[in-house]
Structures are given as structure tokens and as C-alpha cells.
Amino acid sequence: MNNTGIEALKSKLPREVWTQDQDIIAPWLSEWRDKFFGQTPLMLMPRSTDEVARAVKICAAHKIPILPQGGNTGLVGGSTPQGEVLLSLRKMNKLRDVSAPDQLLIAEAGMTLQSVQEAARDAGLKFPLSLAAQGSCTIGGNLSTNAGGVHVIKYGSAKSLCLGVEAVLADGSIYSDLSRLRKDNTGYDLSRLFLGAEGTLGIITAASLRLVPAPAGIMRALVALAGPDDALTLLGRAQNAALAMFEVMPRSALDLVIKYIPDHRDPFDGPHPYYALIDWELGRDDEDTRAPFMALLEAAIADGLARDVVIAQSDTQAAQLLSLRENMSAAQKHDGGSIKHDVSVAVSDVPKFLARADALLARMIPNCRPVGFGHMGDGNIHYNVARPIDMDSQTFLSNWDRVQTAVHDLVSDMGGSISAEHGIGIMKKDDLAIRADPVKLALMRTVKSALDPDNILNPRVMI
Numbered sequence: 001m002n003n004t005g006i007e008a009l010k011s012k013l014p015r016e017v018w019t020q021d022q023d024i025i026a027p028w029l030s031e032w033r034d035k036f037f038g039q040t041p042l043m044l045m046p047r048s049t050d051e052v053a054r055a056v057k058i059c060a061a062h063k064i065p066i067l068p069q070g071g072n073t074g075l076v077g078g079s080t081p082q083g084e085v086l087l088s089l090r091k092m093n094k095l096r097d098v099s100a101p102d103q104l105l106i107a108e109a110g111m112t113l114q115s116v117q118e119a120a121r122d123a124g125l126k127f128p129l130s131l132a133a134q135g136s137c138t139i140g141g142n143l144s145t146n147a148g149g150v151h152v153i154k155y156g157s158a159k160s161l162c163l164g165v166e167a168v169l170a171d172g173s174i175y176s177d178l179s180r181l182r183k184d185n186t187g188y189d190l191s192r193l194f195l196g197a198e199g200t201l202g203i204i205t206a207a208s209l210r211l212v213p214a215p216a217g218i219m220r221a222l223v224a225l226a227g228p229d230d231a232l233t234l235l236g237r238a239q240n241a242a243l244a245m246f247e248v249m250p251r252s253a254l255d256l257v258i259k260y261i262p263d264h265r266d267p268f269d270g271p272h273p274y275y276a277l278i279d280w281e282l283g284r285d286d287e288d289t290r291a292p293f294m295a296l297l298e299a300a301i302a303d304g305l306a307r308d309v310v311i312a313q314s315d316t317q318a319a320q321l322l323s324l325r326e327n328m329s330a331a332q333k334h335d336g337g338s339i340k341h342d343v344s345v346a347v348s349d350v351p352k353f354l355a356r357a358d359a360l361l362a363r364m365i366p367n368c369r370p371v372g373f374g375h376m377g378d379g380n381i382h383y384n385v386a387r388p389i390d391m392d393s394q395t396f397l398s399n400w401d402r403v404q405t406a407v408h409d410l411v412s413d414m415g416g417s418i419s420a421e422h423g424i425g426i427m428k429k430d431d432l433a434i435r436a437d438p439v440k441l442a443l444m445r446t447v448k449s450a451l452d453p454d455n456i457l458n459p460r461v462m463i
């Protein structure tokens with residue numbers, strides 16, 4: 001490591017902004033899955049855009065690599081430093097502005113997603129990005145990974161909720177586009193460059209976010225089904241402006257949550273093979289929008305498509321139903337881990353993908369337990385494969401690379417994506433290099449070297 005550069009950072013930045021105390025740094029060097037472990041000579045915790053810019057200028061002068069970090073909930077190794085200076089945005093957590101008439105909010109990058117949601121709610125509006133890590137992940141991380149979550153079917157991913165960003169570039173200059181405009185066609189939309197860039201093109205310090213009218217309420221139902229084909233049929237019938245979530249899970253996933261996560265129970269009297277969890281947003285005239293949802297569920301029961309239905313009768317019950325879905329990854333951790341995939345195919349291909357992937361895995365590792373769950377409404381499945389009951393975790397997880405290659409080959413064959421919402425990071429970098437269109441890869445490299453010629457911004461991820 002460049003000791004002169006590190007000493008320059010320490011001497012030129014306020015004492016409160018940096019630490020080398022390993023007790024403070026340690027929690028930020030490993031991640032949620034315990035798959036990546038890192039190290040850093042220095043953690044920076046700037047409190048303002050100006051402090052970020054000053055830090056980056058020093059790093060640029062000494063060619064010191066920097067890794068920006070938000071909540072450290074990313075799942076692809078992109079937020080774990082391996083010798084880079086760790087630049088945490090968590091102290092930049094102020095709400096700069098919220099405007100109900102403009103339906104927008106300007107947040108600093110370190111605000112958690114949940115605090116952004118709360119600020120929108122206080123203004124009588126809604127910020128519709130929603131995911132299980134929302135109490136910890138930051139808006140800067142959400143934009144840098146173009147996070148998805150459970151409401152993409154209605155509101156799109158993080159990208160579509162961003163009007164513009166403020167970002168510190170690799171030379172320490174500040175790009176400022178905290179737009180309050182809905183329409184602006186004055187040249188390239190450069191803010192978009194930073195969305196989904198995983199910290200490789202600039203450090204997002206603040207963002208202007210689009211808010212939407214808050215629905216009058218939400219009806220949430222868990223529908224028991226025979227399998228993915230029936231889920232797809234139900235999704236087709238449910239298509240409506242009120243449909244805000246359509247998540248699916250097999251019985252095996254529910255079993256794991258009930259077994260490992262305290263206070264979770266089966267909402268039905270008995271087991272069913274498959275489930276869809278649906279959110280239906282209510283308009284101002286409550287009855288107008290409630291009726292079609294009830295009609296949809298009643299028809300599904302009447303013609304045998306649905307085997308049973310539970311409709312949440314209170315906020316508590318609604319939260320319990322969502323918690324079953326949100327704890328699926330956590331439950332798999334207790335079960336000895338799983339080989340994970342975050343893939344997407346065309347929505348109509350989801351059942352075919354699941355059938356082909358299950359058959360493939362049965363051939364590769366007999367008796368392994370594929371648990372494919374997630375965002376069927378967006379064609380995005382978290383295809384997590386659990387170990388055979390009689391195989392120890394370590395032996396099973398040693399198959400990660402060959403299983404991932406086989407699943408990604410299948411996804412590619414079906415015209416899908418090997419990273420639907422979590423990004424590329426370290427984990428899928430080699431895969432991207434092999435599978436991406438060469439013209440796209442070359443263009444990505446051109447953009448990267450134009451914005452970061454010395455390759456100091458998150459230099460090991462993505463490309």
C-alpha cells in the first residue's frame with residue numbers, strides 16, 4: 001500500500017473522518033453471506049460532499065484505490081475491500097429536501113432506504129423501492145446496484161425512481177445534477193451512468209428521488225397453488241394497475257423459514273406445493289379497487305386454480321406474510337448455506353426455467369434441494385440450491401462454480417440475465433467477461449477509462 005498517500009489522507013482530513021481502529025473497521029470487512037472477507041489500511045467516514053471530494057483528490061494524487069461502501073448489504077462481493085481505502089458513506093445521511101408538490105426528495109447517499117421511505121411517508125407520499133435489507137442498505141448503494149426488490153412490477157427498479165445524482169468523480173471534482181425536473185433533454189443523461197455502476201465511475205453523494213402518491217391501503221394475499229405454471233396463469237389474470245407485488249415460493253422454502261426463523265408459522269391448515277404472495281394497492285375510493293382483487297381470488301378458488309387463499313386482515317398479519325418471503329435467504333443460511341443465483345428470464349419463461357434448472361441439478365447433484373423463489377412478476381428468480389440432507393455444507397458448497405456455470409449456461413440459453421438485481425461485483429465478473437456482448441464490454445471499458453483513467457474507483461469489480 002502507498003504509505004505516503006495514506007499519511008496524506010490522515011494529515012489532511014479532519015481527525016473525525018478517518019480511522020485505523022480495527023475494532024471499528026472489522027464489521028465492514030465481511031458481508032452478510034460470509035462469502036467475502038476483506039482488509040483495508042484505512043476507513044474514511046466523510047460527513048459532506050466536500051469531504052468526499054477532498055479525500056478522492058488526495059487518493060487521485062497518490063493513485064490510491066478507493067472502495068465506496070453504503071450499508072454493506074450487497075451480495076456479490078462489491079462492497080468488501082481487498083486493500084483499497086474503504087470510504088463509508090454512512091455519515092452522509094441527511095435529508096436535504098422533500099417537496100410534496102414536486103413529488104421528489106433529495107437524500108444524501110448514506111440515508112438508509114427505510115429512512116427515505118419514512119421521509120416520503122411523512123410528506124404524504126411514497127418511495128416505492130422496497131427490499132428485505134431496507135433497514136441497513138443505503139440509497140447510494142441502492143442506486144449504485146440499481147436495486148430491485150418486491151415492487152418492481154409496478155414501480156420499476158431504483159434507476160426508474162432517480163431523477164439525478166450528485167457524485168464525486170475520480171479526480172475529486174463534483175458532478176451535480178440534483179434535478180427537480182421531470183423533463184430535461186439537454187444532452188446526455190449523465191446521471192444514469194452512475195446508476196448500476198457499483199462505484200466504478202464515481203461516488204454518489206446525494207440523489208434526487210421520484211416519489212409517488214401513497215395508495216389508500218394495500219391488500220395482501222398469500223395464494224396456495226399447484227406449481228409455477230399455475231402461478232403464471234394467476235399472474236396473467238392479476239395484471240392490473242393495482243398489482244404492486246407478485247412473489248412466488250415453493251413449499252420447500254416455506255418449510256425452511258418455519259423451521260429456522262422463530263415466530264413464523266404456516267398460514268394455512270396444511271402444506272401446498274407452491275405459493276404466490278400478492279400486493280394489491282387500493283385507490284382513494286376503497287371499494288372500487290378492492291372488488292376486482294376479491295373477484296380475482298374468488299374466481300381462482302372457484303375454478304380450482306387456487307387451492308386456498310389467506311387475505312391479511314391486519315397490518316400485523318400482512319407483515320407476517322411478507323416476513324415469510326423475506327426470510328427465505330436467512331433460513332437457508334441456518335440450513336448450511338446454499339449455492340445462490342439471481343437470474344432473470346422472460347416472465348412467461350419462469351416455469352420452463354424452473355423445470356429445466358431442477359432437472360439439471362438433479363443430474364448434477366442427486367438429492368440436492370433446489371429452492372427457486374422470488375420476483376416472478378419481473379421474471380427474477382433467486383434460484384438457491386440447498387445441499388442434500390446427507391451431505392456436509394463444505395463438500396456441497398465446493399460445487400459452487402460448476403453449479404453456477406451450469407445454471408448461467410441455461411439462463412443464457414433462454415436469453416436471460418445472470419444478474420437480475422444484485423449486480424456483478426466480484427462474484428460474476430468473470431462470467432460477465434465471457435457472456436456479455438463484446439461491443440458492450442468494449443464500450444463499458446471505454447467509459448470506465450474516460451471517467452477513471454487511473455482505475456482508482458472500486459478497481460476490482462465488474463470489468
Ligand SMILES: Cc1cc2nc3c(=O)[nH]c(=O)nc-3n(C[C@H](O)[C@H](O)[C@H](O)COP(=O)(O)OP(=O)(O)OC[C@H]3O[C@@H](n4cnc5c(N)ncnc54)[C@H](O)[C@@H]3O)c2cc1C
Nearest residue numbers: 070071072073074078137138140141142147148149199204
Ligand atoms: C437480506 C437481504 C435481502 C436483499 N434483498 C434484495 C432485493 O430484494 N433486491 C435487491 O436488488 N437487492 C437485495 N439485496 C442486496 C442489497 O441490499 C442491495 O444490493 C442494496 O442496494 C445494497 O445497498 P448497500 O447500501 O448495502 O450497498 P453496499 O453493499 O455497501 O454496496 C454495494 C455496491 O455499491 C457500491 N456503492 C455503495 N454505495 C455507493 C455510493 N454512494 N456511491 C458509489 N458506489 C456505491 C459499492 O462499492 C458496491 O459495489 C438484499 C440483501 C440482503 C442482505
